Amino acid sequence: MTAVPDLSLLHSFVTVAQELNFRRSADRLAIDQSALSRRIQKLEALLGYPLLERTTREVMLTQAGQNFYDSATRILSDYRQAIGDARRIAEGRTGRVRVGYMAFAATELMPQAVARFETRHPDISLELRYMRTQGQKAALINDEIDVGFMIGPYDNSECQSILLASEQLYVVTPKGHPLLRKTQVTPEDIRNEDFILGDMAEWGEYRHRLGDLFVRSGIALNPKLEASNTLALIGLVAAGLGITIYPKSLTGFLGPGVGVRPINNSLFQSQTILAWKRNNRSRALSNFIDVAKLGEASV
Amino acid sequence: MTAVPDLSLLHSFVTVAQELNFRRSADRLAIDQSALSRRIQKLEALLGYPLLERTTREVMLTQAGQNFYDSATRILSDYRQAIGDARRIAEGRTGRVRVGYMAFAATELMPQAVARFETRHPDISLELRYMRTQGQKAALINDEIDVGFMIGPYDNSECQSILLASEQLYVVTPKGHPLLRKTQVTPEDIRNEDFILGDMAEWGEYRHRLGDLFVRSGIALNPKLEASNTLALIGLVAAGLGITIYPKSLTGFLGPGVGVRPINNSLFQSQTILAWKRNNRSRALSNFIDVAKLGEASV
DNA sequence: ACAAATTGATGTGTTTGTTGCATCAATAAT
DNA sequence: ATTATTGATGCAACAAACACATCAATTTGT
Incomplete structure (x- = not known):
């Protein structure tokens, strides 16, 4: 040398x-x-x-x-x-935060957090990556993203998380379905319905969470059909082949062929969390977390 | 700071x-x-x-x-x-040498030096600039060139020089001219000839040198015609309007209309020197000088 | 479960390297 | 001829960086 x-x-x-x-x-x-x-x-x-x-x-x-x-x-x-x-x-005055987000956070939580962040920290660039919950978890561990909006809860010694929103789950039915006559439905009401769900590859974590909910409610979850595409899934529902379950934040994006009703049960919630690696000391990241917390669930 | x-x-x-x-x-x-x-x-x-x-x-x-x-x-x-x-x-293993050269060095001295230099120092780039002697002197002082092939001698405290070649001067006459009957001519032989020379703007230093020679030989130098262009000058000679004087190295480039004879007098020499500024410590330059010296006059 | 090894941090006396002061020789200006 | 200015140098004083020994915290090995 x-x-x-x-x-x-x-x-x-x-x-x-x-x-x-x-x-x-x-x-x-x-x-x-x-x-x-x-x-x-x-x-x-x-x-x-x-x-x-x-x-x-x-x-x-x-x-x-x-x-x-x-x-x-x-x-x-x-x-x-x-x-x-x-x-x-x-000093966190510049830098970059790589944000992973999944569908349930795509309509409200992530955009609102991003909007607040951009006004407060215009010098910090954000990289947004659509990833499903499982992918985000792996990406966090591998340092491919800094923070992720994902389905919770997530317990991992390397990671930390906060609950951002716990939103009511809704049934999505074809127009004119009997369930729509009620203003809200109970888990019992849907016990014998046919379910159309996304396949495990696409809906992995959500399917697990739903399965968990149904078990705890004493109801069997037997999907009649699986769809790998969201539009196709809604189309199948609209065609009368069955019903599905969506979180509230997505019920506005379902098109005219279906109807929705809230499930009147405190268990039937979808938790969206913000998770990050504990050892990530990025100031930009902590700034992002602070901003995202402003939309934190008050529960 | x-x-x-x-x-x-x-x-x-x-x-x-x-x-x-x-x-x-x-x-x-x-x-x-x-x-x-x-x-x-x-x-x-x-x-x-x-x-x-x-x-x-x-x-x-x-x-x-x-x-x-x-x-x-x-x-x-x-x-x-x-x-x-x-x-x-x-270390002089790279760099640039700006070389000035005038007509008398253009046919042999400069090309040979350049050829040797390029094989020995391929990493050093050469910039060749055609300049007359006076221009080279000014360019050296102003650091516009690093070294110059010029008419000598040159005494200047800021510059150093070595004699590269001292070449015989030749008379250039029309074909069939009486002087051509001899194998060589003396200064006395040309005492009463009409001279055609380049004008001072083009031939400045050379004219001074020639004037000096003639004075020391006790002969008046009365140019009958002046030409600003070399080809025109030779044309005028070929047309029988007078004779001129050239250094040996240029006698091969005179075309068919004229004849040449050496002037048998040790004074009638043209000195071509290599000059450079003393304070120019460029290693690339000293390399160039070393190479150019290989063609140095053994006189 | 306990000893041994390994991690980076720290207290301390020593050494190395850098500095400022005074001065020099060489040169330019007056 | 005198004076002023240039960069270089001898020398003593100092400050910064160092190696050594040791520490607390933690992992590894048995």
Whole structure:
């Protein structure tokens, strides 16, 4: 590894190269002229070639010195830039937060958090990535995202999370379905309905959560059909092949062919959490979390 | 001006960021672990923000640290590159030599020197500029060229020169001219000839030199015609309007309409020198001079 | 469950390197 | 000829960085 002269030497040289006068340069550097003279000597000794041509009356740059000066100023400037960049990141005034989000947060929670964040922290860039809950968990562990809007709860020693929203689940039925005659339905009401759900690949975590809910309510969850596409799923419901269950935030996006009713049971909630890795000390991230908390569930 | 941490600190940080272990890093840096620990502390204190997250068992980069590391490696790499570039220039292994040349050197001296130089120093680029002797002198003083092939001698305290060639002067006459009956002519033979010379603007230095020669030979130099263009000048000679005087190296480029004879007098020589500024310490230049010397006059 | 090893941090005396002061020789200006 | 200014240098004083020994915290090995 090549010997790399200290920055004090480099800075001294740059000053002398600008002033072409040791005494004035020494004044600017606030050191003695002799010290500066020795610094330049040391620099040249380390490099192994002269940078300055000096007589007792005049100082001028050698060709190598001219070239080195050009490089040195650029390097010092880059260095200061790097220090400033890192400072901005450390202070959270810039940087980047990679945000994962899934469908249930896509309509309200994530957009609102993002909107608040952008006004408060315009210097911090956000990268939004649509990922399902499972993918977000893996992405968090692998440091591919910094924070994720996902279905909760999530217990993992490496991660921390807060509950952002607990929203009522709704049944989605074809238009004219008997359930729509009531203003709200109970778990009992849907015990014998046919269910159409997204397949495990697409709805993995949600399916697990729903399965859990039904077990705890003493109802069997037997999906009659599976659909891998949301539009297709709603289409199947509208076609009268069965019903499905959606969180409230998505009930406004279902089109005209279906009707919705809330499930009147405190268990039938979908929790959306915000999760991040504990060891991620990014200031930008903590800023994002703070902002996202403003929409936190008051439950 | 922002405080700029020393390179030893920067280098230490880069090492730790790579090893993520203080002891191993200290070994690599060949210093004590405690010294390294303090270096990192000092760096962070200078910057004002932490770069590393350390527990007693683990070291990891903060975001600012990661960013700073990326910048730091690039900066160190640029720095080493700059040192190497300047070294190559200092050693004359790269660089640029601006060469001025005039007509008398254009056919042999300059091309041969350039050819030798390009094989020996392929990394050094040459810039060739056609200039007359007077122009070269001004260009040397003004640092517009590094070295010049010109008519000598040249005495100037700022410049140094070596004699490259001293070539015989030839009379150039129309075909069938009486002087051509002799194998060589004397100054006396041309005492009463009509002379056609280039004008002062084009032939300035050469005219001065010729005038000097004629005075020292006791012969008046009365140009009958002046031409500003070399081809026109030779045309006028071929047309029988007079004779002119050329150095040997150019006698092969005169076309069919004229004849040439050497002037049998040791004074009638044209000296071509290589001149450069004394304070030009460019290694590339001294390399060029060394190569050009190989064609030096043995006189 | 307990001892041994490994982590980074810290207290302390020593050393190395840098500085400022005074002065020098060389050169330019007056 | 005198004076002022240039960068370089000898030397003593100082400050910063260092190695050594040790610490508390934590993991590893048995």
